[in-house]
Amino acid sequence: MTATAPPVAPSDEPAEQSALSRVRSHLRRSAPLAFAVIAGLLLYVSFPPRELPWLAPISFALFGVAVYGRRLRAGFGLGLAFGLAYLVPLLSWTGVDVGPLPWLALAAAEALLVSLAGMGIAYVSRLPLWPLWAGGVWIASEALRARAPFNGFPWGKVAFGQPSGVFLPLASLGGTPLLGFGVVLCGFGLASLALRFRKVRRASSEDAPPLKGLSFLKDKGMVAAAVFTVAPIVAGAVAMPFVATSAEAGTARVALIQGNVPRMGLDFNAQRRAVLDYHVRETMKLAAKIKSGQVKRPDLVLWPENSSDIDPYVNQDAYDEITKAAQAVGVPISVGAVVTAQDGTPRNRLIQWDPKTGPGAVYDKRHLQPFGEYMPYRSFFRIFSKDVDRAGEFVPGKKPVVFDMAGTKIGNVTCYEAAFDDTVRDQVREGAQILSVPSNNATFERSQMTYQQLAMDRVRAVEHGRAVMVPVTSGVSAVIRADGTIAQQTGMFEPATLLADVPKRTSQTLATRAGVWPEALLVAIGVGGLGWAVVRARAGRRADA
Template sequence: MTATAPPVAPSGEPAAQPARRSYLRRLAPVALAAAAGLLLYVSVPPRELPWLAPFSFALLGLAVHGRRLRAGFGLGLVFGLAYLVPLLSWTGVDVGPLPWLALAVAEALVLSLAGLGIAYVSRLPLWPLWASGVWIADEALRARFPFGGFPWGKVAFGQPSGVFLPLASLGGTPLLGFAVVLCGFGLAALALRLKDVRGTDVRVLRDGGILAAAACTVAPVLAGLAATPLVSNAAQDGTARVALIQGNVPRMGLDFNAQRRAVLDYHVRETMKLAAKIKSGEVKRPELVLWPENSSDIDPYVNQDAYDEIQKAAEAVGAPISVGAVVTAKDGSPRNRLILWDPKTGPGATYDKRHLQPFGEYMPYRSFFRIFSKDVDRAGSFVPGKKAVVFDMNGTKVGNVTCYEAAFDDVVRDQVREGAQILSVPSNNATFERSQMTYQQLAMDRVRAVEHGRAVMVPVTSGVSAVIRPDGSVAQRTGMFEADTLLADVPRRTSLTLATRAGVWPEVFLTVIGAGGLAWAFARSRAARRPRD
């Protein structure tokens, strides 16, 4: 019998079809990785769709499974760009697209290392477990490097509600993120295994790979449900009546404080309105008042008019005020400071922001980055504080976490260990106008509430200010760019969650899982290349 060649049309179209199919097969993983990144972005606030996150990682798992290291790196980069470019768009609100895109690309390159690692361990038995550890190891790296790290966009911060959230009280943001990722990769492994298995229903049910993948998918959900009773809003040392002042700002953007004393005047005015309501009996007097970060736009230590205005507000409301101000320390260095202002004795205890925002509050390698943009000269030259400080405000111990610091596990944990009964996250989001930044940060604060079992107060200059219960739910909130006051009785809590007690160890343990998977994959690769007799 003679073999005959397949017919070829004069146009060559049939011969081109296999090439086209091959091209589409190569393109499919890229499309999956991009879809996964976009889906993870859609899951985070202001859209509260935390249940979408596992499906994002299921798509990522399908994209990188069994790929070579170079392909894993590239697919991780595609995923990172699809996720972080829209997520971080607020960073370019007032300075243009170059800093925004540079930050997104830099962070996506770190995420691409996770793609490489996940591809490397994806041929191991029980690969979703090792791949999830690799992801947490990558997040741990991103939270520390470069320039002190940038944890914004951690998987846990997109879970301010939902079935996985209670796990934050057991192992903090690393365990919460691990559960989400493991569930997603479990779904991917289940889909891949079901595709490969042929036979009766009984054979499918007895297949070890299917059972392992199903366990990876279901176990995190069951763990979250089991941890739910551990989350409580109960007061353990009575309640505190708290007032949050949102005074608003005269204008949006980097020049929000360009008009001298305007921001301070706005917050004094709103506090005086509260004092009038107290005097008339319309509302009960709060035990403490919280102003936002940068609520005094001039230094009250050296400007007598600012000092007098704050003192007037404190005396009128009859309660201590936590005031955010930019001040000059005794050594001459600028500080982003919170000041405990007593109505009788004036300024007292202080807390200086410890984890400063690079390229905003300070500028690393200023002369180098000036080559690319003159906007670097708009960055500050602040000096960080050195220790956690808890304010005693009429018997309530308030732990201070200033704005950007809420993204860092250790900063928040230190304040709770220092004795904080409630947490305050004073922020100034006026710089980022009406972007999604304030909602992303609010989601972080909600996760921190559950992680440490504390009510979290979020006073913001321009919104969204909020009162968050220890279970992460929002009791009250304001709109954006409007003056407002929130009054709430919040529980004082003294017990420490397992996450607070464990500290960094859950992250270490989960990182070791990822490292163990990489080591095992390396050993298997070496053994496969070793010559045999």
């Protein structure tokens, strides 16, 4: 009788290896989506009220890795994921007063435009020097968002998340388009560097001895990627000492009045009168300090947007209160008022109020906020929400107006208009020595909207080489130097007065003189890259045929 070996149990190794490979395959497939979402969140976190501008290039590096070499459909989907992760939290303030539906609808609409950028970036990522073309595609998408639909919504441009840091001086050279392009190019350059490094390392390990030391510099693609990464940082650092700050035409002593608003317990009409009374009261406090010698008399006083929602042209009591305040301080006041123009249309207006002659020059807000100050397609959108009837029916102004206030030329940019390149630039070209951005943020309570807008104002200061005054009804009011730093600021929902000696500047930065041309050039780069990608794709198909 012969002995037999005991039966061998079947091994579980093949099954385990198969399961592990499936997990790895799933992770590889889901990695681009995870990268796109993380990139969008990082871009949001880079914006105020946090001040982390260095996160923005890292965000675009991750996004570049996610869309690199992808098909158009995948680029669209990844761009949508990136846009939603970025814009849904960034625009949460839009739902403070009207609920989540308008907020989410706006964020989704803007994210769809971002998804077009994702599709375009994926398409040009197969080209040599792809970070350059991809950066142009991104700026083209921002240019589109700044113009359509409903006259555009530039909120969330990459440049507006850079109120400080090494990239900021680029704004003085080419405005917000060049500043945004610098950030995006650095990020995509970093992505290209990482991807190229991985490719070269794999090739060197498979076909030749590993590359050591500086031998990576022999790879032209890696050198180009490194240049794209570093060049915007170097350009910003070189331009930083040349950011204009000097007083070319002397200084003006400016007072900013933050009267505050009642937060509860008053109906609409009572609150409108209370807001005016609060600003008169704070101005009278300033007048008392001037009379007692505690402070030096300012040259001019700036009130916020909507500091008088009662039309002073037709309401004698409002007229008298504003006149009383102007006479008490003895200098002109810029008053934000809601008025009815001579043609019978409502206007969001700034009025230059002289202590002796009363109301004079006026500036009517030109870029109105859709779904707030006016309602496009009101009857259509009423199908979805009755809140559309809460929107106003304001009519926009037609031209820039600079106030000559006691010899100081004040360029007016009312609140939401600070997001639009042309509106701010027009006022500087009109001769503004100082910019004023009166705002009314009380509707948005303590949301991040106030800090996002303040960051825009800081970027505009550097872009045009002008100090920017920000009087706000409920805060944050601020005095911003021409280099973008904040000299003074108030808290929120508190009455306050800021007094500052502000440099008056007359020269124009390169960005002011260049106007829209830097944006046009960068858009042309993006369109040129897309055109080249189309030609290459067709040539490849013909070769295959």
